[in-house]
Amino acid sequence: MTPDSDLLAAFAPTGALRASINLGNPILAGTDPATGQPRGVSVDLAGELARRLGLELELAVFKTAGDSVNAVAAGQADVGFFAIDPKRGEQIAFTAPYVIIEGAYLVRQDSPIARMEDVDRAGQRIVVGKGSAYDLYLTREIKQAEIFRAPSSPAVVDTFLGENMEVAAGVRQQLEADARRLGGLRLLDGHFMLIRQAMGLPKRRGGRAAAWLAAFVEDMKRTGFVAGALARHGIQGASAAPPETA
Structure with missing residues (x-):
């Protein structure tokens, strides 16, 4: 060495x-x-x-x-x-x-989206940080939902709320912190990727x-x-x- x-x-x-x-x-x-x-x-x-x-x-x-x-x-x-x-x-x-980090999904408390499998549906928009690992992964994997790119990962949840979109995607810890800060939000169980x-x-x-x-x-x-x-x-x-x- x-x-x-x-x-x-x-x-x-x-x-x-x-x-x-x-x-x-x-x-x-x-x-x-x-x-x-x-x-x-x-x-x-x-x-x-x-x-x-x-x-x-x-x-x-x-x-x-x-x-x-x-x-x-x-x-x-x-x-x-x-x-x-x-x-x-x-x-x-x-x-x-x-x-190893978990990639998770965040939705509103009253969202009909209950499981990971419910996310990739036509008419739903997923907000993700531009150029992040989640952006690269979801760009390859999402087939029906639309991906919307926020300027950065810390801006994902504010963009998700401000633009009235359906799903926010990112680092579980960042999403959990935003959910505590803002209220009325919940994370889906599990992870869509391990980073x-x-x-x-x-x-x-x-x-x-x-x-x-x-x-x-x-x-x-x-x-x-x-x-x-x-x-x-x-x-x-x-x-x-x-x-x-x-």
């Missing part, structure tokens, strides 16, 4: 490790109310990666998953924290997941850097670093992914 000059150049061509941080997913990162600085599991992992590489850390902070992904794909950031998705995988080399949250870097950085990052994530899971970060930041409803078996 000791990096040499070639590996450091692959990870950080500018001389500093630029980590793309998405504030649109509260499980991964948020803003410290006391300092205004980003904090969370992804920030902790970025810091530990930079420490092990012996590099200065620079955070590139974004409000949406789509912008965060685009920054890494374009080489404007060196590593990022994303849900694994085949479309994103065209340009980004993913590690195995370090966190495998991983680290990634541009594929053009090469296989050696991708393998080193993959080994780093496995060590972070095996040693309890990920589970400890989830507990430290008070994250509930998400779990550390198990280590990969050989």
